[in-house]
Amino acid sequence: MTPPRIVILTGAGISRESGLHTFRDPDGIWARHRIEDVATPEAFARNPALVQGFYNARRAQLRDPSLHPNAAHEALAELDARWPGDLLLITQNVDNLHDRAGSRRLIHMHGEMAKARCLRCGVVSAAEGDLSPETPCPACGTTGGMRPHVVWFGEMPLEMERIGEALEACDLFVSIGTSGAVYPAAGFVQEVRHHADTLELNLEPSEGSHLFDETRHGPATQLVPAFVKDLLAKWA
Numbered sequence: 001m002t003p004p005r006i007v008i009l010t011g012a013g014i015s016r017e018s019g020l021h022t023f024r025d026p027d028g029i030w031a032r033h034r035i036e037d038v039a040t041p042e043a044f045a046r047n048p049a050l051v052q053g054f055y056n057a058r059r060a061q062l063r064d065p066s067l068h069p070n071a072a073h074e075a076l077a078e079l080d081a082r083w084p085g086d087l088l089l090i091t092q093n094v095d096n097l098h099d100r101a102g103s104r105r106l107i108h109m110h111g112e113m114a115k116a117r118c119l120r121c122g123v124v125s126a127a128e129g130d131l132s133p134e135t136p137c138p139a140c141g142t143t144g145g146m147r148p149h150v151v152w153f154g155e156m157p158l159e160m161e162r163i164g165e166a167l168e169a170c171d172l173f174v175s176i177g178t179s180g181a182v183y184p185a186a187g188f189v190q191e192v193r194h195h196a197d198t199l200e201l202n203l204e205p206s207e208g209s210h211l212f213d214e215t216r217h218g219p220a221t222q223l224v225p226a227f228v229k230d231l232l233a234k235w236a
Contacts (some may be wrong), residue, residue, distance in 0.1 A: 003085035003170035003235045004197075008076065010085050010091045013177025013203055014220045018070045020061060020095055029171045033148075038153050048133045048176065056130040057149040059113050061094060068122055069101035072176070072224035077102035079228045087164040093183050094177065109157040109185065111150035119145035153179060157184065162235070167191050174199045174227070177220050180206030 012020075032041055038054040057178045061067065069077075076089060080103045089106045091098055094113040098106055114205070116127035116135075123139035127146070135146045151157050181188050187199050189211045200206060200215040201223040209215050216223050 003083065004082065004163050005010040005086040005166075005169055006088070006172045007166050007170040007184055007188075007192070007196075008087070008089045008174045008176065009178060010076075010089065010093060010176045011178030011182075012093060013097055013179075014070075014091075014224070015073050015093055015097055016177070016203075018097055018224060019064075019067055019073070019219050020097075035153055040154055041152055044147055044152075048147075049167035051148075052131045052133065055082060055113065055150070056168045058094075059128065059130070062114060067096045067097075068145075072220035073097050074177075076113070076227040079232065081143070082232055084236060086166075086169070088170075090163055090166075090171070090185070090188075092182060107159050107163060109151070109163065111148070113148065113150060116146045116151035117149045118142070119147055120216050124149050169197045171202065172199070174201065175206070175212070176201045176224060178202065178206055178207035199227075204208060 006022050038051050046049045075099065080087060080089060087105050089098065089103050089108055091106065092110050094108065094111055096112065096114050100213055112182045114126065115124055116131055117124045118137040118139060120137060120142045121140040123137065125138050127149070131146055131148070136143050137146055140157050166187055170192055173189060173196045175189060180184065188207055192198065193211060193213075198214070200209055200212040201220065202209070202215070202217055203219060204217055205215065216227075
């Protein structure tokens with residue numbers, strides 16, 4: 001038998017157990033900052049220093065030596081390495097925990113905090129330290145144009161064509177740690193539910209939980225390793 005073609009979507013819930021602050025919890029990042037001030041192209045044009053400071057603080061979290069991928073990230077990396085068929089991991093997270101765990105068949109649809117993009121030449125480069133309006137682009141050397149390589153409100157998520165092709169072809173769609181409130185990712189289950197099996201792994205029911213064939217609720221560090229173990233036992 002041919003192994004199912006798998007698409008996995010992850011959200012902030014998978015990184016919460018590593019200690020990263022989420023954006024949409026009642027005490028999360030958006031409860032303390034206005035989106036209009038720090039997460040739109042207009043905000044960056046109006047006050048680039050404020051926006052850079054906000055993302056510098058988020059980036060500093062990634063450099064915390066106590067921050068590590070958790071068992072859920074590691075289980076998905078093992079699935080990536082051992083799965084004999086098609087697999088695509090799509091994350092809404094801008095952290096680098098999937099990468100650090102070893103996932104390679106991976107798309108960061110909302111960008112990556114540890115990278116910056118030059119508005120002058122378009123080159124994306126590593127940016128693990130702080131950025132400022134005076135930071136020069138390592139490719140073209142100009143200043144004033146280095147912005148966080150994250151998708152802001154009002155901007156199109158990355159690699160949507162590749163994501164759409166994978167969703168259209170998949171046999172199994174798994175959503176992990178998502179609120180079901182952020183589009184277009186929240187609509188993925190509706191795109192695939194008529195041709196693929198669908199599974200939600202989440203701490204609690206998401207807004208779209210009723211759309212899935214099966215839901216399992218609990219900590220990602222428990223649910224994801226168990227799911228991967230069962231899947232690999234059957235197919236790998």
